[in-house]
Amino acid sequence: MIQSYKQKHQLQDQYDVILIGSGLGCLSAAAILSKEGKKCLVLERHYTAGGYTHIFKRKDYEWDVGIHYIGQMGKDSSFSKRLFDYITDKQLEWADMGEVYDRIVIGDQVYDFVKGVENLKEKLKSHFPNEAEAIDTYIDLVFEANKTSRKFFMEKALPPLLSKVSGGFLKKNFYKFSDQTTLEVLKGITQNEQLIKVLTGQYGDYGLPPAQSSFAMHALLVRHYFSGGFFPVGGSGRVVETIDPVIEAAGGTILINAEVDEVLIEKNRAMGVRMADGKEFRAETIISGAGVVNTWTKLLPKETIQKHKLDQHLQKVNPSVAHICLYIGLNGSPSELNLPKANYWIYPKDLSHDESIARYAKDINQEFPVVYISFPAAKDPDWERRFPGKSTIDIITMIPYEIFEKWENTRWKKRGEEYDALKENLARRLLEALYKQVPQTRGKVDLYELSTPLTTRHFVNYGKGEIYGIDHTPERFRQTFLRPHTPIKGFYLTGQDILTVGIGGALASGLLTASAITGKNLTGKVYGG
Ligand SMILES: Cc1cc2nc3c(=O)[nH]c(=O)nc-3n(C[C@H](O)[C@H](O)[C@H](O)COP(=O)(O)OP(=O)(O)OC[C@H]3O[C@@H](n4cnc5c(N)ncnc54)[C@H](O)[C@@H]3O)c2cc1C
Incomplete structure (x- = not known):
């Protein structure tokens, strides 16, 4: 059932702006437009808000999904810092990861990426x-x-x-x-x-x-x-927590469990949206931040897709790779376990990046082409207060979506023994990679859970479990349809697909879309405000 995230206002049928999805692109656009006096309705199909900035909890732990580190947050003058300050009314703080932000490990060689x-x-x-x-x-x-x-x-x-x-x-x-x-x-x-x-x-x-x-x-x-790298103080959940009051202050709201089924279009003008439960909301301006593939294939009426030949656009771009992520809970605080803040990138010794991906694509039992280990509990200065005596680690690698495709129509948590066995096998391999690099974690793991491309599909609605929306090939940057304006009046795009992947990309996409809608140079306001 549709629910409010933290609603203070009575729900209405008519808003100034409706935003589809609560990823950072939509949140950023909604906050900026709210500051321009617009009443915004943000509709999110997941049971929690924030898109990839959302958090989830199990037992005594909380994990961030799509924020491990962000750059350019150190100086008040930097564009991303200014923009975050603007859309959160300076309520979101950032913690510096220190001298080393990334550690590249190739065989037994270690290369640190240092600040400056x-x-x-x-x-x-x-x-x-x-x-x-x-x-x-x-x-x-x-x-x-x-x-x-x-x-x-x-x-x-x-x-x-x-x-x-x-x-x-x-x-x-x-x-x-x-x-x-x-x-x-x-x-x-x-x-x-x-x-x-x-x-x-x-x-x-x-x-x-x-x-x-x-x-x-x-x-x-x-x-x-x-x-250098920076992490939100209090975890990624603080992103939506600090943007929500700005949207609410202008009379807008964020709804969760709120899946948009179709954008309502009359005479090539967007008029509103129909929800999966049949309810309709109306607005003069509709923004989709649900990913261009979803928007073009699922959210627009067939006649509109045909009229503007939108399906042809998608032949020029590819979905990005899928991933698995092992979310680990450990006994012991980050300081007790002496966990680093830097991210580890572990690569095979023998082949180039392209070659090791090709080898693994043929047989996933071959060495992982990359193992990325992130230590969020160690990065967040507020963690030990919130979760005393506990730590979390995330380990990510890529995986072809096709490996999981046969379970596409099964239900979350009920996908069967073969699926569970495959997950367990992958989880153990990732744990071994962790123990090799950070041996003090052996014996401290309290629980772990592996997300697969089907998890991404289920929760964040990327059909092929894609980690980063559309792939960042040379051809992608030639596509002129990846912009806020669409051929439909009153209908706009935002999010990582129109700029680039990343928190910085999604954040800036919101500003771009708000500028395109209002016709104002809002960048000046961000710097002035
Ligand atoms: C594992 C992982 C790690 C990452 N790590 C980092 C990092 O360390 N640093 C960094 O800068 N970036 C990182 N990123 C990338 C970054 O998180 C994303 O680029 C960014 O958050 C995408 O924002 P977005 O606005 O495009 O939308 P998304 O966050 O993709 O959100 C889209 C939202 O739309 C909703 N939606 C879809 N369809 C509908 C519908 N029909 N109705 C209603 N809602 C709908 C979805 O449920 C989703 O919540 C990471 C991403 C992943 C997956």
Whole structure:
């Protein structure tokens, strides 16, 4: 049954803006539009709000799903920090992860990614003294690609007609970087395979190995963390907790267990939404943050899809890879267990990232192409107060969706013995990877639970269990339909698909969509306010 998240107002049939999904893209857009005096209704199909920023609890533990670390939150002047402060009325605090934010482990070699770009350069050069010039060139290119991205992203807020006139000019410099794969760019700088492997050691953050990913995505991601990693004080649940009052203050509200079935369209104008239970809500402006694939295939009427040939758009993009995540609860506080704050990225020694993915895609019993270990309890300074004597660890790896496809029509928690046995096998392999890197955790594990691509499909509605929405290939960045405006009047998109994956991407997408709707330059307000 539809429920309010923390509703203070009487539910109405008519709002100024309806937002589909409560991911950060929609939350950010809703908070900004609320500050513009709009009454917003956020509709979330899950039993909890926040999209990938949601948390869940078992026994004495709480886990974050889609936030392990965020960059650029240290300085009050940074764009993401300003925007978060704006949409939360400065109620969300951030904790610095310290000197090392990512640790790349290849066989028995360890490479730390340290805070501060000059420190990082030095660190890399200490491992690869003969590659000093290549490292400098690489960092310069990362900055250059980032510089060109500003106009590229700004262009997305332009009305379609204006975009046709001046879009090409604004995007052309970015395309020089986005059209190339990460590997193509890196091979132009160095032939050192180990250096390439290390420099792309965070590829899991955008889901594609070097031969497939766009260099622009790679550059945006690595630059994002140059000034270190940050974690929300009090855990990811604080994101929606601190945005909700801003939406409520303007008379809006967030509903959970509220699945939108269809957007109501009359004469090519969005009028409202019909819920899965048949109830209708009306608004002049509708925003979907439910992912472009869901929006184009499930939420719009068939006639609209045909009229605007929306299905053809999807032939040009691919869903991102699926993942499994082992959520672990441990006896012992993070300090008692001496848990690190840095994320560990563990890779096979023998093959390149692309090769080890190909090997594993053929047979998942082969070595995992990547094992990512995150220590959220250690990152949150408020954790020990909230959960004394306990810790949590998350371990993630990729997995082809097809492995789980045959259980697609079974029910959550009741998928059968074969499914449970496969999960247990994968969980044990991931636990062994943890014990190898952090041996003091052996014997301390109290409980663990593995999520699969079907979990992602069930809770966050990504049909192929995709971890990051649409894949970040060079072709993705050429797709002009990935923008707030759609061919339907009053109907807009937001979320990671219209910009890029990541908390920063989703956050900024909300600002972009709010700017496109109001026709105002709201960035100025964020900086002023
Ligand atoms: C395992 C994992 C780890 C991550 N770690 C990090 C990290 O450390 N740092 C970082 O920056 N980023 C990270 N990310 C990425 C980041 O979390 C996402 O890019 C971002 O949160 C996506 O936000 P979004 O607004 O696009 O929507 P989402 O969070 O994808 O939310 C979409 C929402 O729409 C809802 N919905 C779908 N269909 C309907 C419907 N019909 N009716 C109503 N609601 C609907 C869904 O239930 C969902 O809640 C991670 C992601 C994952 C999966």
